[in-house]
Amino acid sequence: MASVRVRFAPSPTGYLHVGGARTALFNWLYARKHGGVFILRIEDTDLQRSSDAMVQGILDGIHWLGLDPGEGPLFQSSFLEEHRAAAQRLIDEGKAYYDFTPKLETDDRTVKEKMVDRLKAQAQTGKEPNPYRDIPAEEARARVESGEPAAIRLKVPSSGVSRFEDMVYGPQERDYSDIEDLVLIRSDGHPLYNLSVVVDDIQMRITDVIRGQDHLTNTHKQVLLYQALGARVPRFAHLPLIFAPGREKLSKRKHGEVVSVTTYRDRGFLPDALVNFLALLGWSPGGDLEIMSRNELIEKFSLEQVNKSAAVFNFNESDARDWTDPKALWMNGEYIKSTPLDQLSPMVSGFLKEAGLWRPEYEAERSEWFGRTVDLLRARYRTLADFAELGRPYFTDDFPCDPAAVKKNLKDDRLKQLLPELASRLESLAEFTHESAEAALRSLADEQGIKAGLLINAARTALTGQSVGPGMFEIMVALEQTRTVDRLRRAVHLL
RNA sequence: GCCGCUAUAGUGUAAGUGGUUAACACGCCGCCCUCUCAAGGCGGAGAGUACGGGUUCGAGCCCCGUUAGCGGUACCA
Missing domain, CATH: 1.10.1160.10 (Glutamyl-trna Synthetase; Domain 2)
Structure with missing residues (x-):
């Protein structure tokens, strides 16, 4: 068996969404697992909606996830000639035919309803084969050469069953009679999806097609095309959809x-x-x-x-x-x-920069402090943005104060005297550590005959504006002596 | 309309070839940690496997039917 080649083939709709990302990921994992190649192909044949910016959106998503392709990005639009040539070959071999039926106008909103109506009517009257399916090749060619617009359709066998094995959904069957002769090339010369994917996948020697389940039933059409083009049919694996x-x-x-x-x-x-x-x-x-x-x-x-x-x-x-x-x-x-600190810190600094909280010394003389602080905070954060939001008081004096926290922790009148007193005692400490700060606070509480918790919780809110966070003395060490003392004094205004 | 796919707690998933009280994670609730918490520790509630039949000593796993959701059925991708 040839070595594995898989592809992710999104249309460039502006950005990569989680469903597409999951499909890309599974392709990537499968390629890695089997030592194969992961290829990115942009399906930009819907020309009206493709732009460089939209393509870039997809690329950004793929790159950020770390799913960089081994080949590509390739652009489907650059293979238009191959698609047309393939259709022409099928015409020449009698496997496809020109359809001169005038194109019916449909707008996006009503296609589905019109289709259902048409099919309902058809169920009553019975299906009629396409009148152009078997007209003489000479006649068809003459009409095309005279400039009459024609679509190209594949001749689907009128009876029999299409089968393929899906690696996720198992054996699949579909009656040929349920498959209409599909249009390969529009009457304006534009190749259609089913033809384009198959031609591209053949050309790129794709061995395994892994994509969303919404393509499951149409796969039968594609199998037909592989066979008509005399190509080896790849393995298929359809992935369950992701819902909102x-x-x-x-x-x-x-x-x-x-x-x-x-x-x-x-x-x-x-x-x-x-x-x-x-x-x-x-x-x-x-x-x-x-x-x-x-x-x-x-x-x-x-x-x-x-x-x-x-x-x-x-x-x-x-x-x-x-x-x-x-x-x-x-x-x-x-x-x-769990991410090693030396990998996490740069990611955190990115968010601090974004919020205007970054200082160059954090990666110079203050790098040890910075690492310690990130390490302290990360235990209770869920996103990197939390460092710049919830973590703001650790990086600037300009931080918001949660009114609920004030109400909960700073409402006791005695704090008007206690907080400045605590500030003075902490200020006089020769060595400002977890232990010395704790000893100072607890002895003050003892002398005043109050619970240490009153001071501790008040200090937490005074120092961070919040009611939750790390252990109080760890916060003090992170803020260091000067800022701790200042904030305790300033807090009197909040009382 | 026709064809097809799917169906386990609120969500994501387990439960090789049918075999103990259907498991885990997230979320939720409670308790503890008495210095807080959206952190950590411990515990709890929550499905009887969409529904109805059948096969079997025994079914979430097999069969049939129903329902629901979804997909496809386009000169969309």
Whole structure:
């Protein structure tokens, strides 16, 4: 068997959405697993909607996910002549014919209804074969040469059964009588999808076609084309679709940016985390294992373990906190916790720069502090963006104060005296450490006969504006003596 | 209309060739951690496997039917 060659063939619709990303990933994993080649082909034959910017959107997504192709990007539009030549060959061999039926005008919204109406009517009257299917070749050629517009259709056998084996869905059968003579070339000379994919896949020597389940039934048409063109039929594997919440089809139009992979990049996902999450949508290694590195995914991946039923991707744009699938966020958090600090820190600094919180000394004389602080914060963050938002008080004095936190922790009147006193005691410490700060605070609490918790929680809000966060003395060490003291004094204004 | 695909807790998945009280993760709820938490630890609720038949000593796994969802059926991709 020839070595594996697979392709991901998106149309350039502006950005890569999670469904496409999952398809790309499975192709990539399969290629890696079998030592094959992963090829990217842009299906830009829908000329009206293709632009460089749209192509770039796809490329950005693929690249960020780390799924760079071994070959490509190739552009389908550059093979138009091959597509036409293939159709011409089928005409010459009598496997296709010219159809002079005038093109009927359809607009996108009503195609489906019109088609159903037509088919219903046809069910009553019975199907009639295309009147041009068997007209003499000479006559057809003469009409074409005289300039009469004609589409080219494939001659589909009138009886018999089409069969192929799908690596995910198993054996597939379809009666030829259920397949109409498909149009290969439009009457304006434009090649159609089914012809283009097959010609390209043959030319690129694709061995395994791995794509969305929406192509499953049309595969029979393509098999017919492979056979007509005398080419070897590749293996097919169709992947279950990914649905939006409510089990509806994922659509860029309706769901917008939440389904674009660049959104995940921009909102602080690690590519490895998204890859890991996507891999589990429609596939599992068989047991309880969920967190897997790329190499583990490659090692464990197999099409036999791919599911047949569609998976729901549970995003929710209106929820500020759980804006996307909670499990994806959880998994990203796991990656934030476990990624080696020297790899994580540069990703964090990217987000700080974006928020205007970055200082060059963080990678110079303050790099040790920076690493420690990132390490402290990451335990409870789920996205890289959290470092610039929730983590803001650690990088600037200009941070927001949560009113609920103030109400909860700074409402006690005694704090008006206690906080400045705490500030003074911390200021006088010769060595400012977790231990010395804690000792100072606790002795103050003892002397005043109050619980240390009162001071600790008040200090947390005074220092960070929040009611949640790391251990109090760890926060102090991260903020260091001067900023700790200043913020405790300033907090009196909040009381 | 016709053809096809699918169906396990809210979500993602387990449960090789039918065999103990259907498992795990996320989410949810509670408790603990008494310095908080959206962190961590522990525990709990939640499906009887879409529904109805059948085969079998025994079915989530096999068969038939129904329903629902989805896909295809285009001179869309």
